[in-house]
Amino acid sequence: MKIDFRPIILAGGSGTRFWPRSRKARAKQVLALDGERTMIQRTVDRLAPLASPEDVWVITNDLLSGTICGQLDVVPDEHVVCEPAARNTAPAVGLAAFLIEKLNPEAVIGIFPADHVIGNQPEFIRVIEQAVNLAAAGENMVVLGVTPTRPETGYGYIETGEKIGEGVARVRRFTEKPNQERAEEFLAAGNYHWNSGIFIWSARTIANAIREHLPETAPLLEKIANAYGTPEFREVFAALYPQCENISVDYAVLEPRSAKGESRSSLYCLPANFGWNDLGSWAALFEHSHEIKANLDEHGNVTEASGSLAIEAHDNYVYTPQKFVALVGVKDLVVVETEDAVLITSRHHSQDVGKVVKELAAQGRKDLI
Template identity: 60%
Template structure:
């Protein structure tokens, strides 16, 4: 093994802190998802909300006292109620939405003051994982790698289709990993390719979806922000200096909105990978734990259908409806209509979602465009509907 590969000598387990990103408004799940009841606090998949499921699968690896949540002031109290095991002071509300780089880096700068070697894991709050035991095993292996030097670990999901809505990770050479977990270096990241390149990536077999799950030490992430986003680092330094004081909320409100509005992929991962496959210190672990990013109504249909039926594409999904429903020459539809008897006649691949004040009708193919409806409502002055 060369000196640049991650070493895995058996030592005391590194300190691990999990950061759950829960600040989005989930506009593609309108009309169920609203600003004050976004999809991460909704039970879209079973009885638990999305953020409750996220915490549950982290607890075999992270202690509840070491979990942080980055959200907003419309959701923070709801999240605190849903996650009573998480310390209230570690549920932080962004004063302004600034994409994922400041949200990821905030905890790194806070922890760096006292625990710079703590490994920080970044976890979106709107994903589902079926194989929780495998997820925990991969996570433990990733923590061991991220604890060594300036390593960065990403979890890569094996693509099942030529998806244009995800970022991609191009795998480099294999290296020896801990606990028998396969590990690859990372060549480069590509954000949301067009259909042509997505098909090339899918066909090649050497690409993985970027699931937005990252591991690095507090000092590694903080130093990367200092290197690639110095203006952001300046603001986060000021915020971290106020942590634990009565002035923290005021300083956060003053300095956080001045951070650059940029994703962690563009801010750190892409420039770091430009160092070259061996020099970047970025490693990819397999996300082979039956992962799904619930990013649209179509994705939810796929997930529920795959869980409950053999014919995923053709089955009709009825959620929250009366037990009685009628299906005549209809297939591939998703319906959410609380308490209603629903009849489908001669329709295919529709999404129908009813709430007390809104009705959405679209196709599964166009469900990614539902967020545009929210923009139209805002333009029309109907903030009451968003």
């Protein structure tokens, strides 16, 4: 019997670390950062062998919904659900779970951030199919963990325990972004994985988990789901969703489940070794461009410009698509130009670009955010 698989794409983020290209109404997920297709288009593209576009749902916001509907003409507009307020991933996942549970409680839903890059498509399909089968076999929750290649402090980690099958291990615990010392310990231990943010579970399993772990938020989400498709939906959504707890699904559900103990949690990790990258910063895009050898010169510079020249310049990232750029005697810089702004930073400080957006907001510069 074919498993009913429904992908849920989370596309509500603002992508502040990609300022100035990324803005509230033009966030990272609707940009084409490393090719012709935008990040969310590529997300839907890679899911095509697994599910019909009619079964794809997108959780986003009003600022992005028009652009997303235009870019995803294969996905039904009514499946693009706009959050009236940002409430992190647990309410978004819970709402999707209650919506799908009404259609088919046995359906397996996959949670996919809209801004990931996947290098090995066949391996991605194989792992997702394995995860879907595992999730459909009971009240199992499946998380995909990436084998770490460096002591990264910007990702959450999954500690795994007993191996129970082909690549499948039980989850012991989740750890949020560690400091450098702990990240080095995790890398050396060999049983820690980066949390990819990709989760697979049945609609009933995650809906019941939301009911258990978010008892005040769950009734609000169920009322919203019950109103879906009625004339009152937008009013109910706008009134109730902002009352939901602002919390990630990792904190709300996965950490409490793992705390039950490895043998009782029904929480499993599959290795996501399919060239995963979440492109979380300009430095990450620089590294990804090196991997795929895009816009790369012999000095390690990644330049997307109307012509370029590098003299004793190394390992810079430059985006000036309408201008010729000359690099002289500089290294490890990030330079990004748009019509109304220019960003200049170092690759090592690219994680801090979000601070620019916070400062602009404090100054009331809505025109720049």
